[in-house]
Amino acid sequence: MIVETSKENMEIRIQRATEAYQFLKNTTIKERAAFMNAVADQIEALGEELLTTAHAETSLPLARLTGEKARTTGQWRAYAKAVASGIYGEPRIDLSKADKQKGDLRKYNIGIGPVVVFGASNFPFAFSTAGGDTASAIGAGCPVIVKAHPAHPQTSQIMADAITAVVEQFGWPEGVFSHITGVSHEIGTYLTQHKDILAVAFTGSFGGGKALFDIANRRENPIPVFAEMGSINPVFAFEHILENKAEELAKEYASSLTLGVGQFCTNPGVFVALKGENLTRFIAALKNEIQEINPVNMLHKGIFENFEKLKSIAAVQPGVEVIAEATTEVNQWEGRAMVTETTAQYFIQNSILSEEVFGPFGIIVACETPEEILQIAQALKGQLTITVAATDEDVRLNIKLIDILKDKCGRLLFNGMPTGVEVVYAMQHGGPFPSTTDSRFTSVGPDAVKRFVRPISFQNWPDEFLPEELKDENPLQIRRIVDGEVNSGSLKLQTT
Structure with a gap:
């Protein structure tokens, strides 16, 4: 049974986080990086209990969970390295000069708050x-209060205990990290509207993310909600690529669509192409692939039931035909893959067909003309990813379309499939609304830290009282912009 955290308990934790923020604000980037690396070590040292518990709660295979554990520790270390470099502090120094009215100005970024x-x-x-x-919030210098997902409470507790152990090991205030549980929406509402909470991070459904976003914007002091929500991640396939590799592309698409029972936010739910012999070959090959997919359990009963509901609604819309479905009998919460087909006009006119179905469900949109493909691109809402399946010649012939697609997504792929992300600087996991609430930021890669900082400028302050990032001697040995030029040295050495 999941314990419902009381308002009194949440109030205590928020107060502790507020106090811990004053502590974290005065830690250096090196100290926070050391903490983050220690968290990675602590998680890495967790034994089989973590994997077996997560497997029991989510039905995810042990091999997948083992890889995800490695990715998690890798994230903490990668973000720690980025934080230690000073890149997110963005220190800027404009020294006092005779022609400057405001004297000495120095600016850097600090954590936004709890x-x-x-x-x-x-x-x-x-x-x-x-x-x-x-990881990114703590790296920015922000205390974190985690609302555990009720689908894996024991897994969440094991991870929370690991972070708490590092807080104690470092002798940092208890409020640096808190973990609360519950299933009611009231918890999320209470936390998001609390005056001392200054940012929210969310990954999940459009309904959940938009609700939090609206709550945050109704506050007396509105705060940012970085919500990653729904995305259909369309694939636009062109004539030359289909002519050359229709069968191979069908195999790639089926594999991506059904990976992890379709439970990826970058799942390619829509495939757009010109009607004709090449698309017919693609569909025939795709049908064979989908029918051979063995259904496996989805994450939990709620996700399975929602998948079945949304899949059924989409499949019976006017102009929609089911062309392939996994033939194996379904047991318990197993998600059976399905692919449907419709026309461009039905797709454009019916908004239900452009809504995410979280699971292994795809829609093939057969277009009569290139103009219809252009119309679909123009009608698209914001996406996390869009894939262009094409040859170089296909791209040359569709420059106008490609330019439109750039405005619709956070990550634009040239061939390959979108499922999976790389935890690197150049990854963008965030796109125009409604895929996320703020397309300027990413929730994957070290740049995720940028979400939780804000700038503050110091005018004519004595060096003694400046943060380490802005002191003359540059004790952290980081790169700074000094009088408009990149500078990594001590200002004292340069002025003597």
Whole structure:
């Protein structure tokens, strides 16, 4: 049974987080990086209990969970390295000069304040309690209060205990990290509207993310909600690529669509192409692939029931035909893959067909003309990813379309499939609304830290009282912009 955290308990934790923020604000980037590396070590040392518990709660295979555990520790270390480099402090120094009215100006970024992180169900390690949101917020200098996802409470507790152990090991205030549980929506509402919470991170459904976003914007002091929500991640396939590799592309698409029972936020739910012989070959090959897929359990009963509901609604829409479905009998919460087909006009006119179905479900949109493909691109809402399946010649012939697609997504792929993300600087996991609430930021890769900082400028302050990032001697030995030029040295040495 999941314990419902009381308002009194949440109030205590928020107060502790507020106090811990004053502590974290005065830690150096090196100290926070050391803490983050210690968390990675602590998680890495967790034994089989973590994997077996997560497997029992989510039905995810042990091999997948083992890889995700490695990704999680890798995130903490990668973000720690980035934080230690000083890149997110963005120190700027404009020295006092005779022609400057304001004298000495120095600016850098500090943590925004206490952050609430809502754990995701589909990645119990990497996007949940000890996931990238928690790592990036602490790296920025923000205390974190995690609302555990009720689909894997024991897994969440194990991860929370690991982070808490490092807080104690470092002798840091208890409020640096808190972990609360419950199933009611009132908890999320209470946390998001609390005056001392200054940012929210969320990964999940559009309904959940938009609700938190609206609550945050109704506050007397509105705060940012970094919500990653629904995305259909369309694939636009062109004539030359289909002519050359229709069967191979069908295999790639089926594999991506059904990977992890379709429970990825980058699942390619729509495939757009011109009607004709090449698309017919693709569909025939795809049908064979889908029919051979063995259904396996989805993350939990709620996700399975929602998948079945949304899949059924989409499949009976006017102009929609089921062309392939896994033939194996379904047991318990097993998600059976399905692919449907419709026309461009039905797809454009019926908004239900462009809504995410979280699971192994795809829609093939057969277009009569290139103009219809252009119309679909123009009608698209914001996406996490869009894939262009094409040859170089296909791209040359569709430059106008490609330019439109750039405006619709956070990550634009040239061939390959979108499922999976790389935890690197150049990854963008965030796109125009409604895929996320703020397309300027990413929730994957070291740049995720940027979400939780704000700038503050110091005018004519004595060096003694400046933060380490802005002192003359540059004790952290980081790169800074000094009078408009990149500078890594001591200002004292340069002026003597």
